[in-house]
Amino acid sequence: MRRFALICACFATASAAQLPLMPAPSKVTRYEGALRIDSGFRVVLTAYSDSRLMGASDRFAAHVAAQTGIPVTAGKALTLQVDCKERGSELPTLGDDESYQLDTTSREISLKSRTVTGALRGFATLEQLIEPGPDGFQVPAVRIQDGPRFPWRGLMLDAARHWMPVAVVKRNLDAMEAVKLNVFHWHLSDDQGFRVESRRFPRLAQLGSDGNFYTQVEIRQVVSYAQERGIRVIPEFDVPGHTTSWLVGYPEFASLPGPYAIARKWGVFQPTLDPSRETTYAFLDAFIGEMAALFPDSYFHIGGDEVDETQWKRSGSIQAFAREHQLATSHDLQAYFNQRLQKLLKKHGKAMVGWDEVLSPGLAPETIIQSWRGQASLAQAAIEGHGGLLSFGYYLDHLWPAGQHYGVDPLDGAAGNLTAEQTKHILGGEACMWSEYVSAETVDSRIWPRAAAIAERLWSPRETRDTDAMYARLANVSRMLEWRGVRHRSALEPMLSRLAGGPVPQPLWTLAGASEALGIEGRRNLRENASLEPLNRFADAVRPESDEVQALEVMVKRMASEPAAITELRANLTQWSLNEIRLQPLARNNSLLSEVLPLAANLSRCGKIGLRALELIEAGHSAPAGWVQEQNRELDRLEEPVAQVRLAAVRVVRALLAAVPSPAAASVTPQTLGNASVRWGNERLRNSAATVPNWIFEMARSMIAPN
Numbered sequence: 001m002r003r004f005a006l007i008c009a010c011f012a013t014a015s016a017a018q019l020p021l022m023p024a025p026s027k028v029t030r031y032e033g034a035l036r037i038d039s040g041f042r043v044v045l046t047a048y049s050d051s052r053l054m055g056a057s058d059r060f061a062a063h064v065a066a067q068t069g070i071p072v073t074a075g076k077a078l079t080l081q082v083d084c085k086e087r088g089s090e091l092p093t094l095g096d097d098e099s100y101q102l103d104t105t106s107r108e109i110s111l112k113s114r115t116v117t118g119a120l121r122g123f124a125t126l127e128q129l130i131e132p133g134p135d136g137f138q139v140p141a142v143r144i145q146d147g148p149r150f151p152w153r154g155l156m157l158d159a160a161r162h163w164m165p166v167a168v169v170k171r172n173l174d175a176m177e178a179v180k181l182n183v184f185h186w187h188l189s190d191d192q193g194f195r196v197e198s199r200r201f202p203r204l205a206q207l208g209s210d211g212n213f214y215t216q217v218e219i220r221q222v223v224s225y226a227q228e229r230g231i232r233v234i235p236e237f238d239v240p241g242h243t244t245s246w247l248v249g250y251p252e253f254a255s256l257p258g259p260y261a262i263a264r265k266w267g268v269f270q271p272t273l274d275p276s277r278e279t280t281y282a283f284l285d286a287f288i289g290e291m292a293a294l295f296p297d298s299y300f301h302i303g304g305d306e307v308d309e310t311q312w313k314r315s316g317s318i319q320a321f322a323r324e325h326q327l328a329t330s331h332d333l334q335a336y337f338n339q340r341l342q343k344l345l346k347k348h349g350k351a352m353v354g355w356d357e358v359l360s361p362g363l364a365p366e367t368i369i370q371s372w373r374g375q376a377s378l379a380q381a382a383i384e385g386h387g388g389l390l391s392f393g394y395y396l397d398h399l400w401p402a403g404q405h406y407g408v409d410p411l412d413g414a415a416g417n418l419t420a421e422q423t424k425h426i427l428g429g430e431a432c433m434w435s436e437y438v439s440a441e442t443v444d445s446r447i448w449p450r451a452a453a454i455a456e457r458l459w460s461p462r463e464t465r466d467t468d469a470m471y472a473r474l475a476n477v478s479r480m481l482e483w484r485g486v487r488h489r490s491a492l493e494p495m496l497s498r499l500a501g502g503p504v505p506q507p508l509w510t511l512a513g514a515s516e517a518l519g520i521e522g523r524r525n526l527r528e529n530a531s532l533e534p535l536n537r538f539a540d541a542v543r544p545e546s547d548e549v550q551a552l553e554v555m556v557k558r559m560a561s562e563p564a565a566i567t568e569l570r571a572n573l574t575q576w577s578l579n580e581i582r583l584q585p586l587a588r589n590n591s592l593l594s595e596v597l598p599l600a601a602n603l604s605r606c607g608k609i610g611l612r613a614l615e616l617i618e619a620g621h622s623a624p625a626g627w628v629q630e631q632n633r634e635l636d637r638l639e640e641p642v643a644q645v646r647l648a649a650v651r652v653v654r655a656l657l658a659a660v661p662s663p664a665a666a667s668v669t670p671q672t673l674g675n676a677s678v679r680w681g682n683e684r685l686r687n688s689a690a691t692v693p694n695w696i697f698e699m700a701r702s703m704i705a706p707n
């Protein structure tokens, strides 16, 4: 039985850029033809083989079955030949060879790699190539030669502020594998929770976690699950600050006497380990020894960020210690602490990773600096001979649009001036998912699909920078991740249904699709500011970036050439215009819905402005003098956040207003179009005319009547 059937090469060859691959490979050659995926297929491991590769090939088959709905049965026909030369390092290791070559023709598929990890990366690409075609599912004929730009491509997950059960971690590891991220940085302790069982120091988790912590058995399972997927696991135990939860069970290691209680608010807190006492180092020695055995990677993250010096200043014994050791400032005291810690890590076979606050003279050269406060520290780390990771610009909790993260490159800014030798120290970066306003239920939608844009920035050649093309591919990845069990899209329906107390009514869907959740900056100091506050509101349900609005923005681009786009836009604007009146009866006696009624009112107003703009565009009539400006001012008002949500629909209407014929048409400039916001976010666009994409000018010019 033939597993992949040959089909005729009767469809047009698309350009490589259109292949729905993310991260985009370094080199793609497209050929005529495609291989049809028939019922079942077989993966043949023609060279090196081991349990990890066999496991990966089984997972690949399962993913293909899920994606296509075609049951995969073991068959004899030769289908996918995997020619892997050797195992590679026993455990995923920094600098592993992850390159591969994939050849698909209308007859067969071949995947070549030097290492098992390279083969895994090839499987991930192949899955993304599967598409519906004229005769069913198919794989287009291509040659792909690919390898990563940076060796360290991470996702940090904060399991301390909100608890993230093992199932959440595992499905996010699956998603990481799909987009070729290779480091899972697990933030395991903070003021609000200590999340790992320690047998040496049981009160850490017993008293510091509200009962939510990973057992050692679970940690081993996750580490092994990640290893199978070519992902390293780096634990972070943040010291000496951010340690309130440690001190609940062990106040004797604090800089001032306790008692201590788990922090319930967000922010930077005073409880800090005592750097002046030998007992602190004896404790850390034993603790790190225990954790070093659980986490096999040779790197270990010690945090080191945001140390509040209050306790150190108030402690007479710490001040005496500082004087005795000539440690003039709290930064010097922290540097002393870090150096002591570094010796302990070395004793247990680990190199240190720390946030950029740890950068100071005297650090061992193998220390890696993770820059979160700016790009300058990344360059400084490289100049001083340390490895550097960029996370500034990759903070997912800010809920930036994917395109904004995508625009940040580890070699931008000060790192752009490094010598070739210094540049080698820039190892990559990490997307960071801090969890102040993120729960196990919402975390997937706060990570995905936006983290895929960062994954591409870190894997693909630097020249891969076209944001529109990225968005087109991101939509495909987002859909694919659903098949891997990630709940970034599917969690929306039950969360909205919970708000409605029944099936999700259409106006609520409409409002959710027109809205985007605000990130941490927009939620600070608002009603909920505590870890026990539920994250069950409309702002928690809606996504950071609206696919619906994005699709409508594309329609605005196309409306000059596609009459159907106008029809579609009108239908949506009409729905928007009716939102308030339709939602009102549903919100009666429902506080969770009532809080979004002002948002619904804004959406209705927005829809009405859009409908009027569309009328003028269709009729080719110019707007009355000052009308467009007046409407844009109104949109400024409608864009003000309500219930921690931003009305994304405003962007569509702004783009329509920019296309309304006006007497000033002939003098369209980036400045006049500065408000025609697209997906990059309003401030960026207003502040920088250079970021207004060409299509806006072209569309506006083409649509503006000559009068």
Ligand code: ACM
Pocket (backbone or CB within 6 Å): 305, 306, 355, 372
């Ligand atoms: C950090 O965001 N404090 C590393």
